[in-house]
Amino acid sequence: MSDYVVGHRGFDVWLTGENHTALKLGQSSLNAEGNRVRIQVSLERETQYAVEWCCISEPVNAVCTVLLSDGTTGGKPRKVADEWMSTEDEETQKGTTVGRMNLPYDRDAFLSTPSAAEAGSVALEIRRLKEPPVETQSIIDSHTGVADWFLEADYLDSDDPNLIDPRTHRAMPAFVTFLFEFKPADRPKKVSPRKPRLALTNQIPVVVPRAASEAHDHQSRTEQIEQIQAKTARKRALLDAIDRENQKKAKQIEDLEEKAMARAMDAVDQSLAEKKKESAELDARLQRIRELA
Numbered sequence: 001m002s003d004y005v006v007g008h009r010g011f012d013v014w015l016t017g018e019n020h021t022a023l024k025l026g027q028s029s030l031n032a033e034g035n036r037v038r039i040q041v042s043l044e045r046e047t048q049y050a051v052e053w054c055c056i057s058e059p060v061n062a063v064c065t066v067l068l069s070d071g072t073t074g075g076k077p078r079k080v081a082d083e084w085m086s087t088e089d090e091e092t093q094k095g096t097t098v099g100r101m102n103l104p105y106d107r108d109a110f111l112s113t114p115s116a117a118e119a120g121s122v123a124l125e126i127r128r129l130k131e132p133p134v135e136t137q138s139i140i141d142s143h144t145g146v147a148d149w150f151l152e153a154d155y156l157d158s159d160d161p162n163l164i165d166p167r168t169h170r171a172m173p174a175f176v177t178f179l180f181e182f183k184p185a186d187r188p189k190k191v192s193p194r195k196p197r198l199a200l201t202n203q204i205p206v207v208v209p210r211a212a213s214e215a216h217d218h219q220s221r222t223e224q225i226e227q228i229q230a231k232t233a234r235k236r237a238l239l240d241a242i243d244r245e246n247q248k249k250a251k252q253i254e255d256l257e258e259k260a261m262a263r264a265m266d267a268v269d270q271s272l273a274e275k276k277k278e279s280a281e282l283d284a285r286l287q288r289i290r291e292l293a
Helices: 210-292
Strands: 006-008 011-016 028-030 036-043 048-055 062-069 078-085 094-096 120-128 134-139 147-152 176-184
Touching (some): 006 036, 011 176, 048 120, 078 094
Parallel strands (some): 036 176
Antiparallel strands (some): 006 011, 011 048, 062 078, 062 120, 120 176
16 A cells, blocks of 8 residues: 555545545555455544545446544444446546535535544445446436436345345445544644546556646546536437337237237137037038938
């Protein structure tokens, strides 16, 4: 691990400040199962930050959940942000809490270290998926346009939080969890050189001159718009594919119904012919008996 990035199981994770500067991390440790990394972070109280991450191995399908624990949560972790990764979209192989905060938080808000003396933490859980996830939007306020998002995802059995681990009798753990534990800094923290978010091919943020901040923010916004457009196009393509599949199924049902009706009609015709033949035979026998009588 570098001073600014922690990596494990094919993922790199780091914290950035409001000016997109990577924040310095402390010591880290790994649990016995090898799926949970704990990182000590020394920051001033009420420091604004964001959690950012990227996949540095082969692209994966995954759901990423950010859990916050501080004085406002009573020590109980609360889910504050969700993001996802898809092998069908390379841009999703990196993520950030900015723009992905759950309601009632501001979507683009930064997280904050605790204001009181008690310790706080933020955790990133990554769970692998069988198939690329599909995210749908539901408008919940027609006046403000504030919307909620719903994620359709198929969990792998080993990562499914709805299953119980037979060994520990607890919910199945995530594939990997990064837990950042905060403690108040002893003295004001010096601002480290500005570092942008990681590209997929990099593992450590690259220092960028402060003068490039405005251009970087504009580029980030442009990238977000392009990502939204790409996601929208993918969803429209999925809707078209589902519509075509539904039309195909409807045609198959219609064909099968026609065949079933034809078979039923053939069966009735055959029964009618047999009854007519039987009636003719009975008429012939009756005629012969009358002649003998």
